[in-house]
Amino acid sequence: MRIFKHIAMLGLVLACGQAAALEFKQVLVNESAVTFGYKQMGVPLDGKFGKFAAQLAFDPAKLANAQARIDIDVASIDTGSAEANDEVVGKLWFNAKAYPTAGFVATGLKALGGERYEATGKLSIKGRTQEVKAPVTFKAAGNRGTFDGSFTIKRLDYAIGEGEWTDVGTVANEIQIKFHLVVSAAPGKK
Amino acid sequence: MSATITRYTNTAIALHWLVALLIFAAFPLGMYMHDLPLSPTKLQLYSYHKWLGMTVLLLAVLRVVWRVTHTPPALPDHLPRWQKIASAATHQFLYVLIVLVPLSGWLMSSAKGFKTVWFGVLPLPDLLGKDKALGDALAGVHASLNYLLLALVLLHIAAALKHRFIDRDEVMGRILPGGLRK
Numbered sequence: 001m002r003i004f005k006h007i008a009m010l011g012l013v014l015a016c017g018q019a020a021a022l023e024f025k026q027v028l029v030n031e032s033a034v035t036f037g038y039k040q041m042g043v044p045l046d047g048k049f050g051k052f053a054a055q056l057a058f059d060p061a062k063l064a065n066a067q068a069r070i071d072i073d074v075a076s077i078d079t080g081s082a083e084a085n086d087e088v089v090g091k092l093w094f095n096a097k098a099y100p101t102a103g104f105v106a107t108g109l110k111a112l113g114g115e116r117y118e119a120t121g122k123l124s125i126k127g128r129t130q131e132v133k134a135p136v137t138f139k140a141a142g143n144r145g146t147f148d149g150s151f152t153i154k155r156l157d158y159a160i161g162e163g164e165w166t167d168v169g170t171v172a173n174e175i176q177i178k179f180h181l182v183v184s185a186a187p188g189k190k
Numbered sequence: 191m192s193a194t195i196t197r198y199t200n201t202a203i204a205l206h207w208l209v210a211l212l213i214f215a216a217f218p219l220g221m222y223m224h225d226l227p228l229s230p231t232k233l234q235l236y237s238y239h240k241w242l243g244m245t246v247l248l249l250a251v252l253r254v255v256w257r258v259t260h261t262p263p264a265l266p267d268h269l270p271r272w273q274k275i276a277s278a279a280t281h282q283f284l285y286v287l288i289v290l291v292p293l294s295g296w297l298m299s300s301a302k303g304f305k306t307v308w309f310g311v312l313p314l315p316d317l318l319g320k321d322k323a324l325g326d327a328l329a330g331v332h333a334s335l336n337y338l339l340l341a342l343v344l345l346h347i348a349a350a351l352k353h354r355f356i357d358r359d360e361v362m363g364r365i366l367p368g369g370l371r372k
Contacts, residue, residue, distance in 0.1 A: 042310035170230035
């Protein structure tokens, strides 16, 4: 008889799991990426941030409660060349000693239909904060999901590249930031 | 047989001096920019160097095409055999190097992950995928080929000047624009 009780309970749990939309709360940082693209003398280049932390809570059924926060260790930047990596952590660029972390805090998430959303939030780099908007695509597969999005910032809005580097003819002002976050649903939320 | 050709064609003369001019700009630029601390100027100079190099490559290919489709003017009969051989060998090497030097730069740039966008307008395909070790190795190849080119260009100039001012023969006149010929 106990076996039937177990099966019944399992059924109940499964039913609940299907009825309530999954809430994605855990970011799998090792599978996620924060990358960027920029142009130098008209040459397209890519880079990435090797270290960042992300906290997130996302339930497709309760967008108003969505939360997201990404903290990037700016010294973990990889611009594609060692010489540039040494340069950009310096005072004129990110000033990583004084401002070790760049952060994004979401302030809102709007459904655009289907898998598409628009995230708004505050991006803080080098002590300067700007409002940003990013189109985001969310794809779910089982209890895992991925967020993909990109947005463009102007580096001079954040004083990234001061002095001689304010010349946007050499390193373009526009920096395209891309994020790919892999999340999993919080288990045990019954 | 046709009459002995006494000078290069105007096309060949123009290509020769244009390539010479570009190499005389690109070579010292490459030497100078290499040790500069990172700055917008350095990034600009690297781009200019790459644009010059790709222009040399294009013109060098045209020169090789010209050379294989034309017979160059003959050297004077009074030259000793060893000088004729040395001259032929130096010229062959120079043709090879004016192609290989910019090509090795392009390969290095590709391996280092920096695409070449000719004059900031025309993106050239990357010949290799990004590979740091290969990029560093190709930097060595590019430098070595350049030193070889420098040695051969110095030999080439020295020989030309010797013919012009010591032997006082017509060898250098073959490549000079009309007004400068004797």
